[in-house]
Amino acid sequence: xxxxxxxxxxxxxxxxxxxxVVDGTRxxxxxxxxxxxxxxxxxxxxxxxxxxxxxxxEASLSGFVWNNLASPLLGLPFALLLxxxxxxxxxxxxxxxxxxxxxxxx
Numbered sequence: 001x002x003x004x005x006x007x008x009x010x011x012x013x014x015x016x017x018x019x020x021v022v023d024g025t026r027x028x029x030x031x032x033x034x035x036x037x038x039x040x041x042x043x044x045x046x047x048x049x050x051x052x053x054x055x056x057x058e059a060s061l062s063g064f065v066w067n068n069l070a071s072p073l074l075g076l077p078f079a080l081l082l083x084x085x086x087x088x089x090x091x092x093x094x095x096x097x098x099x100x101x102x103x104x105x106x
Contacts, residue, residue: 001093002092002093002094002095003093004093005089005090005092005093006089006090006093008089009085009086009087009088009089009090009093010086012082012085012086012089013082013083013086015082016079016082016083016086019036019077019078019079019082020079022036023035023036023077023079035077035078035079036077036078036079037074037075037076037077037078038073038074038075038076038077038078038081039071039074039075040078041078042074054066054070057070
């Protein structure tokens with residue numbers, strides 16, 4: 001399981017690097033800071049699931065949660081989301097701590 005988490009984390013780290021390079025290239029070409037938000041990627045991949053999630057959040061929780069919590073989070077850079085997920089997977093896939101130096105019985 002650790003191998004799978006670290007492998008997926010490494011794949012997402014490479015994807016985050018690509019996203020940073022693409023955002024950097026767009027920023028240089030536009031002569032201003034440009035990044036690809038999570039919302040745009042989600043709408044590009046699956047617009048139906050985005051609308052389904054929006055309707056579910058507004059119906060189950062409230063429109064306040066969608067407008068004030070989910071919407072700003074979906075405006076974050078996609079590369080940042082990939083880095084955060086990558087860090088979580090690396091943390092989950094870390095090797096167990098060494099037991100040397102710990103007293104296991106008294």
